[in-house]
Amino acid sequence: MHKQGLTETRYNHLIAEKKWQILWDKKKFFEISDVDISLPKYYVLEMFPYPSGRIHMGHVRNYTMGDVVARYKRACGFQVLHPMGWDAFGMPAENAAIKNKTDPAKWTYDNIAHMKGQLLKLGFSIDWSREIATCDESYYKQQQSLFIDFYEAGLIKRKKAKVNWDPVDQTVLANEQVIEGRGWRSGVEVEQKELTQWFLTISDYAQELLEDLDTLDQWPTKVRLMQSNWIGRSEGLQIDFIIANKPTDITIDVLRVFTTRHDTLFGASFCAIAANHQLVEQLLNSSYDNINELKNFVATCQQQATTQEALDKAEKIGFFTGIYVLHPFDETKKLPVYVANFVLIEYGTGAIFGCPAHDQRDLDFARKYSLNITPVIQAEKDEEGQEIDLGKAYTRDGLLINSDFLNGLTTEQAREMVAKRLELQTHNNEPVAKRIVHYRLRDWGISRQRYWGCPIPFIHCEECGLLPVRRKDLPIRLPKNVSFEIPGNPLLRDEEWCAVTCHQCGKNAKRETDTCDTFVDSSWYYARFTDPNSNIPTDTQKVNYWLPVDQYIGGIEHAILHLLYSRFFSRAMKKTGHLDCKEPFKGLFTQGMVNHETYFINDNGVPSFFEPAEIYIQQSDGKRHAYTIESDTLVQIGTIEKMSKSKKNTIDPSDIISDYGADTIRWFMLSDSPPEKDIIWTAEGIAAVYRFVQRFWRLMQRSICLSAQDSRGFDTSNVKEIPQESMNILKAAHKILHDYTQALDSLRFNVCVALIYSFTNNFDTYIKEKESDKNLAPAEIAVIDEVVKIMLRIVEPIMPHLTHECWQLTGNETELCLLPWPKVRQDLLIVEEIVMPVQVNGRRRAEIIVAIEATDEDIEHQALEQELVKEAIKGQLIKRVVIVPRRIVNIVVGQ
């Protein structure tokens, strides 16, 4: 291209993006076929998608961030693993099958094909040769093998337990999948059922999972905290209260309670047990007098709603059993035992002692049943010296009162003293109390009574009992052509599939019909990516080279579920010899959502929503008004919310890619908002980015046109021969390179974007001046060339197609994405002169330009010379002059 012959062209994203995507794919730039374990590695991973059918903006934002990191790290010399796969098992495929009478497998693989096509158009630098879907036989075969290993190592158990049953989805749910008493998918209230289920023994790892959170210094504190709360460690005391008047037919002679407030033991005035406590069960099966009343009460408790509002309003009610227990320090004191609706069987021992003065629930209860309220902690006085409100339980620390030998001790000392004494006290040769650590974390129930999941590789033999399938018989494949017309688990009804011959005794046996929770599938996929075709779950050498994942990126919604399960899985896989790292994700980044405003009309109090595509916006008297395109009806502009089908405020990424291009959408996703915060999608915003894409293209065309002139081999390290203006732009470019690299290292993409905008403005001004200059000096040509190279290289991770297209204009042979990251020239960051603001008593009065080597005396002298400074000082005494090197001058004056 020649300067005179230049006619600026518009950048055609449709042609350019297609061209580069084909080339990258053909040259396999992003595939790692032969791993060189002597190279430094970097594993960047984004949470793999569920193949719902279409890519949404959340995916685009997530994978754009990952791609920028991957491209950047490659340029920094790392061997980068950046794979993609599909979390492909799960309910939606089955629901679709029920609705449309399709095969879940076909539905899933069709969706994968479509979504992969969408992802390819975004130009992500993904190693597609490693693509896996969790519903692939080759994947779940290895998962079944892992399952058997875990079983043999005691990491999986089959046990009878109360589980959460979702009556709509007809399956069991893990505790983590129950939100406010409702199934996380179906939204209906879950029921409690006693079933024999498969459990992963995650609770054995509670302490380790908790402690090791401290090592995850590249995780958001928030996520670590959420996990810590979920594991819910509490140190307390388990105390056995001796039953004073044991009724006949009752085998229990002590009531075991758990408490963290044993310092308040002298304030105890009753005990309470859960409605489904063992003692209640025994009473119901005994010759107990009030058996009918008790039955009724238990029924009332079980009907109790578990929603938040209901719990807030629910009255504390109890039923006196007629049983009394002895106070462990004072046998003359007998505490009545109640069945109470606020005591949970799941927590602790399902029984408590109540201390009304220092626990709000106990106080409410005590008031209702006229039980003693004895304060045992001296309440602090408030600011006005008033005793703190007695209507409320005093739950803070303080000094002990009314507590015999504990009087005067602090709460902490009292706890220690109580524990010590009760540990020594015995009943039937057993210590009355034991210090225990209780965790909220329960074992992870993974049985699902569904078809579209990984079959659990076990058989039930009438003779031999429960047996794992032999390895050589793996995988246990899902049956094909299954009917979904009857509700419930199709596997259970498939007699042909269920019937097997026991490999041990040769008799008839039945296949296990439960499948794995899909969270099992996603708990180890990051390990499988390191060698997706291996005929064992992981290739030790490869998995240990690549793991841990250096940067994992995904949504905060997985803070507990997926991330906790994965942390457990890596430990379990370590124990069974499949890999050698405890923590699977070294760095974690949780990105914000993509939001959009909503449009609706009020239809008799019910909002009826419109898609952004159905709406146009007009401005009048400073306000925005929305109208429907179809009929010009005025609609209301609602709140800005997460894009969702129900609010119809979604934008299809594919439409944006065809209208504006992948680079535009990628740039938009990273601009403005910090990556951890939500971003607001606007039509104006995306149009503005597109303007920038065109502007950048024009600027690069013009710059490359200038730099194409002969620079006669000028070397820009000859700084003395570079004219001032060009020197300034070269320095600015290196400063941007420096700042940009720093921002990228800390994933502050929005700052990167702003830096590029800013520098583009400067460079544009500079190029305009140089274009009017007929005879550019070789030094100037060389500077333009260097600046263009830096710009293109650093923008490439975000807008790879556009920058490759520009790079092609320079005539360089090597593809841009293969070039190393530019080195910051430290000599160019050094400034000779600095602008220093001069303050008088902290108020800025003037600015001085000083040489870098200027002494404090020089600076002070120059500062005091300023007219405005003189005026501000006028008549006052200079007390002190603060000079912060390279920053600021502050003159402190006074009378």
Added chain:
RNA sequence: GCGGGUGUGGCGGAAUUGGUAGACGCAAGGGACUUAAAAUCCCUCGGGUUAAUAACCCGUGCCGGUUCGAGUCCGGCCACCCGCACCA
């Protein structure tokens, strides 16, 4: 209730971690080019005093403190957001 976070123009947000608050982008207003539109380019844009793009005053949720100097640190409030929760 417990735990955590956030608060900066009309909006999204910068601010070298204690050193010129408002970078950059959006929106808005004005202008140039054009028959017109699109596209592009230029200017203004926190509030106030002012002829002024001279200078000064106020200004980072509120009150106070530390400091030569506070958006940044400390104490106390207020508001909003998120997570957990009859957890003993």
